[in-house]
Amino acid sequence: MTATLKLAAALAALAIVPASSHAHHSFAMFDQQNERWIEGTVAEFQWTNPHTFIQVSVQQNGRAVVWSLEGGSPNILSRNGWRRTALQPGDKVRILLYPLRNGQPGGTFVEVHKEDGSVYYYHG
């Protein structure tokens, strides 16, 4: 069985136990078919339960727009190498994300690349 098929089977198995994927809300509000990158400056890193948020200021059409990017809870992220000091206000970042379906400037981050070359991943 390929890795993808195995994963699909695992997901199928978990369909009746939805809490196993995400402890908090469903992630259906994010468009996981349409990944996109943004570049900007960290305004705030909220290291909070049930979700962390990176508030990122992005220049769009000549004005600053704050994107609110949701990530895993601190317990998950800390086990994936994150610390509450991982991102500081003013840090320049490039972020791969799944955007909100409703078109608002937000989404869930997948990976965060800092100027110093360090990379943080939601998973793994």
Added chain:
Amino acid sequence: MAKRILPLALAIALLAPTTLPAPALAVQGEEPDGTVPENPRDFSGVWMNDNSLDERLKREGLRRLDPNAPPPPPPPPPPLTEEYHVVRQQMLAQRARWEEGVEPCSWPGTVRLMGYPYPFEILHTPGRITIIFETESQVRRIFLDRSEHLPFDELDPSYNGDSIGYWEGDTLVVSTVGFNTLTELGGQVPHSEEMRLTERFRFIDGDTMVMDMTITDPLALTAPIERRFVYSKRPEWRIREYTCLENNRDAPGADGQRAGGVVAAPSE
């Protein structure tokens, strides 16, 4: 230590809507690695649900789901009585009226708690096994020194009920009754106060534990629901704090739309 989940077997185990034959020696869900526990009756330590999204991605060497993977098939309908089928339709309709992703942060109850994607710690003390969960700092107390459940007038319905445990060989059998009906079984599957859980915990190798859960409910279910959970020991982990209410931006307002988050004093 390399571990291999057997997802298809697990899928069959988890999706089965009715009673499965009791697994004798074969373990559906995970391949034992051949090691043995130091003491097969000592479950103390920190354990993690092997089927959390994060754990599954790590096992596959992935950092995210394949966005082009086909969606999983819908689960089979739960074996609900006619009356509770109607209750479920009402629950689904209420959920549908809410804005997508709205989350009230209610306690999960034992059934969903055992499947949460966060670890828990098991403590053994004389006559008692205690499970402390990262999820909402929940605690389950399993009494080994009592062979009967609390009498009816002391059994106030609660999120985690009244648990007693005993040994069948090296399998810890836990019986729990006394649940409230503020929780559901996942996927908006309701239950009654008559729900009874039987959990059977056992090692399958030195650091892997399987728990087989049987849910019966004479009012809500026409057949038992069987679920299997696989947990790995994580001696290097510490239990942190997880509370849904800290910065819940998804709290529902009276209209089912997001009411916004909590106002907090500056942290620095």
